[in-house]
Amino acid sequence: MAKLSLAPKTIKYLMFIFNLFFVITGIVLLSIGAVIHGVYHQYQHFLDNRFFSVPSLLVAVGSIIFIIAFFGCCGAVRESYCMIITFCTLLAAIFLLEIIGGIMGYVMRAQVASIAQQKMLDTMPRYNNSYEIQFVWDNLQRDFHCCGTINATDWTNTAKLSGIPMSCCDDTIGAIGMSNCTLSSENLHEVGCIDAFAKFAETHAAKIAGVGIGLGIIQLIGILLSSYLAKSIKNCYQTM
Structure with missing residues (x-):
């Protein structure tokens, strides 16, 4: 060699x-x-x-x-x-x-x-009918401190639900019994999830x-x- x-x-x-x-x-x-x-x-x-x-x-x-x-x-x-x-x-x-x-x-x-926004809007109406969708949305809203796709009103306007998920609000420390998350709640996540998730x-x-x-x-x-x-x-x- x-x-x-x-x-x-x-x-x-x-x-x-x-x-x-x-x-x-x-x-x-x-x-x-x-x-x-x-x-x-x-x-x-x-x-x-x-x-x-x-x-x-x-x-x-x-x-x-x-x-x-x-x-x-x-x-x-x-x-x-x-x-x-x-x-x-x-x-x-x-x-x-x-x-x-x-x-x-x-x-x-x-x-x-654009892709995530359309997917979010498509899955929101299935929130109450699918545990998998519910789990994903709840995790998303808790992890990113957001609510809805554009804002919290998407849950009533787009998804046609009677209320908004509890994951849209921060947990209230010291609360006893049932608590509700509404559009007027002080601990409501006011930011929409599309902006936070898209950046992520x-x-x-x-x-x-x-x-x-x-x-x-x-x-x-x-x-x-x-x-x-x-x-x-x-x-x-x-x-x-």
């Missing part, structure tokens, strides 16, 4: 270091994808299926990265042209997937409000965009390193 000269050897060791960072990016992608998928799942009734595709993509890419890192390490150790080329090709594919994921995350930011979802979409593009740039460096190493290995064989 032809041995590499000093400069390609430096690239070889740099590839080992890069693969370490590459595995770390895989762990980051897996973690962020799983966390955001879990967060979105809590409010799946208010989101379109497209919002679940991107965090699922991050989880898939994060898992594949461990396989790709194997080709990179083995290819560098054995100075195998084929393994380095395989690593470079797979890394380029992952790079494109992450850029696509980043772009999709950015595009979704502009669609959050936009923040997570922005995280997806930032992670996808940021890690894509890091992996672009890996593509350049592996391409140079593969070229050096090929040249060594040609000069034998």
Whole structure:
């Protein structure tokens, strides 16, 4: 086997270091994808299926990265042209997937409000008929200290309910017996849920965009390193 000269050897060791960072990016992608998928799942009734595709993509890419890192390490150790080329090709594919994921995350930011608002308005009339819808709405209104889609009157005007849910009001400390939540209650959540929830979802979409593009740039460096190493290995064989 032809041995590499000093400069390609430096690239070889740099590839080992890069693969370490590459595995770390895989762990980051897996973690962020799983966390955001879990967060979105809590409010799946208010989101379109497209919002679940991107965090699922991050989880898939994060898992594949461990396989790709194997080709990179083995290819560098054995100075195998084929393994380095395989690593470079797979890394380029992952790079494109992450850029696509980043772009999709950015595009979704502009669609959050309109999609979530319509979903909210559609689920409100089912509040009394579905425990699942009731559970999601109550959690949403308590977590974000909001009430209704636009405001509290949505429960009587849009949902056609006789009153508004108790989750629209803060719990009264020291209250004994039954308490009611009305439009005139002092502890009523006056803010509508669409603004708070849209901001919440936009923040997570922005995280997806930032992670996808940021890690894509890091992996672009890996593509350049592996391409140079593969070229050096090929040249060594040609000069034998």
